[in-house]
Amino acid sequence: MVILYTAKKGVYINLNDISEEEKISGDLKVYVNLTNKCSCACTFCLRNTKEMKESNSLWLEREPTYDEIISEFKKYDITKFKEIIFCGFGEPTMALDTLIKVAEYIKNKSANTPIRLNSNGLGDLVHEKEIAPLFEGLIDTISISLNSSNAEEFLKLTRNKYGLSSYDSMIRFAISCKSYIPNVVMTVVDCIGEKEIAACQAICDKIGVHLRVRPFE
Ligand code: SF4
Numbered sequence: 001m002v003i004l005y006t007a008k009k010g011v012y013i014n015l016n017d018i019s020e021e022e023k024i025s026g027d028l029k030v031y032v033n034l035t036n037k038c039s040c041a042c043t044f045c046l047r048n049t050k051e052m053k054e055s056n057s058l059w060l061e062r063e064p065t066y067d068e069i070i071s072e073f074k075k076y077d078i079t080k081f082k083e084i085i086f087c088g089f090g091e092p093t094m095a096l097d098t099l100i101k102v103a104e105y106i107k108n109k110s111a112n113t114p115i116r117l118n119s120n121g122l123g124d125l126v127h128e129k130e131i132a133p134l135f136e137g138l139i140d141t142i143s144i145s146l147n148s149s150n151a152e153e154f155l156k157l158t159r160n161k162y163g164l165s166s167y168d169s170m171i172r173f174a175i176s177c178k179s180y181i182p183n184v185v186m187t188v189v190d191c192i193g194e195k196e197i198a199a200c201q202a203i204c205d206k207i208g209v210h211l212r213v214r215p216f217e
Contacts, residue, residue, distance in 0.1 A: 001060060001061065001062075001064060001068075002014045002033055002057050002058055002060075003032065003033055003064045003068065003069055003072045004030055004031070004032060004033070004069075004072045004073070004076075005030075005031050005033060005058065006018060006028055006029060006030055006031065007029070007031065010217060012031075012057065012058055014057065015030060015072070015075075015076070016075070023076055023077070023080065024077060024080045025080070026080055026082060027082055028080070028081050028082055029081070029082050029083045029084075029085060030076075030081045030083070030084050030085070031084075031085045031086075031087050031088065032069065032084065032085065032086050032087070032088070032092075032102065033058055033060065033064075033087075033088030033089065034063065034064070034069075034086060034088055034090070034092050034094075034095040034098060034099060034102075035060065035063050035088065035090040035091070035092065035094050035095040036059060036060050036063075036088070036089050036090040037063075037090045037091065037094040037095070038090045038091040038094060038120065039091055039094065039120065039122045039125070039126050039160055039161070039162075040091070040120050040122065040158040040159060040160045041158070041159040041160070042157055042158050042159065043156075043157055043159065044157070044216075046089075047059070047089045047090065058088055058089045059089055060088075060089070060090075063095055063098075064098075065098075066098050066101050066102065069098070069102050070102070070105055073102075073105065073106070073109075078106060078109045078110040078113055079109070079110040079112075079113065081110075081113055082114075083113070083114045083115070083116060084106055084113055084114070084115050084116070085115075085116045085117075085118060086099055086102075086103075086115070086116070086117045086118065087116075087117075087118035091119060091120050091122070091123075092117055092118070092119065093117075093119055093122075093123035093126065093127075093131065094126065096123065096127060096131060096134070099117070100134055100135075100138065103115055103135075103138035103139060104138060107137070107138055114140040114141065115138060115139050115140050115141075116139070116140065116141040116142070116143060117135070117139045117141070117142045117143070118142075118143045118145075119142060119143070119144050119145070120144070120145050120158065120160075120170070121144040121145065121146075121169075121170035121171075121173045121174060122160060122162065122166060122169065122170060122173070123173065124169055124172070124173050124176075125162050125166060125169050130176055131173075132173065132176040132177045132179065132180045132181065133179075133180055135177070135180050135181050136180040136181075139180075139181050140181070140182055140183060141181065141182070141183040141184075141185060142177050142181045142183070142184055142185065143185045143186075143187055143212070144170065144173070144174050144177070144184070144185070144186050144187070145186075145187055145188075146170075146174075146186035146187060146188050146200055146203070146204070146211070147188060148167075148188070148192070148196070148200070149196055149199035149200045149202075149203060150167070150199075151164045151165075151166075151167035151168065152164065154166070154167040154170070155167065171203070171207065174186060174207060174209055175207050178207075178208065178209065183210070184209040184210070185209065185210045185211070185212050186200070186203075186204050186209055186210070186211055186212070187211070187212045187213075187214050188200045188211065188212075188213055188214070189213070189214055189215070189216040190213050190214065190215055190216060191216045197213055
């Protein structure tokens with residue numbers, strides 16, 4: 001089971017498999033693979049393909065427990081990591097309790113190590129409450145997939161079970177994160193076209209968050 005990993009040129013590497021030198025280089029971004037569960041079934045998501053489930057090492061047969069995650073962290077000097085990112089083959093907020101406890105552990109061990117959470121932004125719907133306050137003092141950056149400038153396209157892409165109102169909920173979540181997380185970023189992929197990117201930029205400007213246009217992988 002791969003719990004901690006890093007990525008090089010799009011290839012995921014188990015943290016156990018990299019050199020000791022790299023582990024303490026100060027340049028290492030470390031990802032935490034918490035869960036396969038997700039409230040979306042995005043049309044472009046690799047986790048939905050059978051091949052990925054069978055061949056990709058990030059696919060978890062079961063969710064790791066808090067203790068299992070911590071024993072992985074204990075193998076390394078966290079203070080040497082450049083950034084720790086909650087991001088795997090599922091939505092990290094689906095394992096919310098573990099996510100919070102692990103973030104607490106990291107901040108206790110190394111208060112200055114930045115923690116990022118990559119999220120689909122639907123955690124409030126899943127947990128039926130405002131979850132952003134739980135991240136205060138723990139998460140330094142949240143990256144939320146905006147995907148689209150409108151609810152219809154968002155739903156078409158993410159195929160989540162919450163319907164059209166999921167879009168507004170995701171935007172509300174981003175706004176709520178601003179009160180608890182220093183850096184709130186929304187992302188879109190570069191292949192959606194200039195007009196759509198401009199429309200997404202306008203939404204981010206309106207709510208006061210940064211938009212990151214990332215390459216489609
Ligand atoms: S939100 Fe992310 S993990 Fe979930 S289905 Fe979409 S791309 Fe996959």
